[in-house]
């Protein structure tokens with residue numbers, strides 16, 4: 001059996017989730033997998049991610065896939081642009097990690113324990129807006145870089161921040177959950193659509209590999225992510241304010257039920273529209289689209305204008 005080439009970025013997180021997926025595939029199918037390092041434009045640049053544009057970390061991997069240099073790639077699903085990519089196919093969405101955000105703070109302080117004037121670093125407008133919405137005497141400062149360098153801004157000899165907010169999934173995958181001070185309740189900090197989920201992608205015409213990779217697919221995770229991403233995709237057309245979403249699957253009386261919560265927040269955190277919908281996993285995409293329509297009806301597009 002030929003060895004499959006899994007293309008990966010060189011960051012600690014990318015290597016960790018690629019290795020995890022390689023091991024899971026070998027365990028499930030017996031097929032050997034080797035990791036192939038790909039340097040992306042996002043790794044070479046130190047410009048803010050907002051300037052580099054969405055999907056910059058993804059494009060080099062996709063180019064390598066289409067060029068046949070690698071057989072498949074593992075992405076953080078939340079980093080993928082919402083549109084489908086010609087010639088490529090997401091063959092598996094493995095079991096999702098905890099989608100919530102976490103606080104890593106000096107002295108292990110929780111959000112409520114941070115003294116007035118504390119400086120919190122985060123790059124995502126979604127997190128900045130929700131932190132501001134708490135109305136605390138906190139200073140939010142934009143940061144970028146990989147997870148290790150963000151944690152080093154709080155824990156380590158070069159520390160210059162009181163706290164950072166990160167996705168729990170990333171911290172868990174690089175083996176640093178012990179440093180988490182608080183896992184943030186989605187009531188306060190609703191996660192990014194698809195946070196904590198991975199997308200395993202290969203060429204659409206590689207039928208054998210599409211079938212092989214399906215061994216890694218986890219139907220409940222796929223349903224949750226499909227609902228969240230459908231909401232995001234529909235909102236993108238009508239609204240550019242920060243978007244958050246979280247779908248949970250629960251056993252209802254008539255089988256599994258999806259409970260999708262969504263929010264659109266003004267960047268200054270002053271106004272937020274929060275709504276929810278339920279439905280069956282088979283209707284995941286429709287639930288997401290319908291919730292986005294509800295949010296737009298409630299004025300989500302008017303939240304863009306309120307700047308900092």
Ligand SMILES: NCc1[nH]cc(CCC(=O)O)c1CC(=O)O
Pocket residue numbers: 076077078079147165166167168169170171194195196197198
């Ligand atoms: N935007 C970068 C990014 N992409 C995926 C993760 C974490 C892991 C995940 O959500 O799957 C992170 C870091 C973070 O947001 O803290």
